[in-house]
Amino acid sequence: MNGAGEGPVITPQQVQRLFERLQKEAEGAGYHLNPDADFTKGLVEGLLVNEARYGYWACPCRLASGSKEQDLDIICPCDYRDPDLDQYDTCYCALYVSQDVVDGKKKATRIPERRPEERSSAAADAGAGPGRSARSAPAAGQGPQPGRLPAPELPVWRCRVCGYLCARDQPPAVCPICKAKKERFERFL
Amino acid sequence: MNGAGEGPVITPQQVQRLFERLQKEAEGAGYHLNPDADFTKGLVEGLLVNEARYGYWACPCRLASGSKEQDLDIICPCDYRDPDLDQYDTCYCALYVSQDVVDGKKKATRIPERRPEERSSAAADAGAGPGRSARSAPAAGQGPQPGRLPAPELPVWRCRVCGYLCARDQPPAVCPICKAKKERFERFL
């Protein structure tokens, strides 16, 4: 079902199932899928195509290398989603948007690429191709590789309501535990 | 719909919708709304009235100043809910109660005000009024203001089952991630 040049066959049922799963997971953690369901399902289909092709959910709006290790930062949800939501109210693909976009107070527009140039180039050099199957990708679940990337110097934020701790540039829009809003977080470390 | 002296109109449908949402969010994170549904819906209506009036969920049982920054600690769920649940099995309003209260093993009674006196006074000085609309409140989502309040010297607790970390006076009643009980937490930092 995954021949070079034709692309994998994805059924509407598969799209619908993953769409519903992502929606449930997003809402449970204080995230939001783009409320334009047709647009969003197009992206979900892209994730399923990439899963069939590479063995992982490479971002549907970026060029994947086909090497899981190279693409780790752009497996959806990507490493850049949350900073982009903080700054632009949308992720690069507009698969995830802020509450303000859901409420119609803001619009999701094209945003600049936050991924460092050198990572994109490395990925391009690695040369993805449609014939690369999931089997040739490194096995999932082999765990993080400490030292591969320097640990970031990120602040630790604390939810004043429930004590949740997280390390990121900015606090999340809502606390994933108690749903308190961003302004209820304080710098902890 | 929000004239001075009359108060905003809240429909039973709005109350029911928020009641169900809060119930779902509470249970998902190991919290519990007061099982007396009529009482609880009265408080939920108070939240909706305050949202229409001030633009945020000021605690329905305390005097709001109408200044979001001044009232940040008493936006529901307030900064005092979890310590009050730890010590008294109920929050100040009795909107949130402990598992023991849900199970009928304890009763939610009137509890003392944990909010520092100087914060309540400051709020009173700021002078809330029913005519203050949501528009005059500071914009939501502008993020925390580090330095405004000193970071508390709180212990960090670790769930021995799943590794969840949180910073608060006491561990939560149940781990919001794996639902292990309070006694499964250990001091981590």
Add this chain to the structure above:
Amino acid sequence: MNGAGEGPVITPQQVQRLFERLQKEAEGAGYHLNPDADFTKGLVEGLLVNEARYGYWACPCRLASGSKEQDLDIICPCDYRDPDLDQYDTCYCALYVSQDVVDGKKKATRIPERRPEERSSAAADAGAGPGRSARSAPAAGQGPQPGRLPAPELPVWRCRVCGYLCARDQPPAVCPICKAKKERFERFL
């Protein structure tokens, strides 16, 4: 209903109710019950028997002492579940299994006991008996006892997607907040 020598009576309805609750809680946090429902319900019944007998969910596959304090590490989910899932794709009882086992890629087999020998012996010395009722166990909810066990020297892991922090030997199989997979975690402390 809990006489020495006969054992507590557990109804199929109780089993079904707890089975469904555990399943929901597990899936919500990225864990999985054993997909063999009959086998799993047998273990769930064991938990209910132990709850009636001791007052807490002592592991159905280990010898409980009847002293809650002694058994704290083997109250289900036990302190050893997550390291066992990391290493063997199953917990000691096979109540919880990895995604790979759910997907049929791996099989849950008998695994060695991770609980330190001295803890098992201490428990055996304490001498559990069927006549010990829940009432004689220490009261639940009295909180952790710092210093009782030395705080472990565990690494802190950070989810690169959402910033979630946890302290454990290895990162979790999926981030309980944003569902990113294990390989998206990095060492933070």
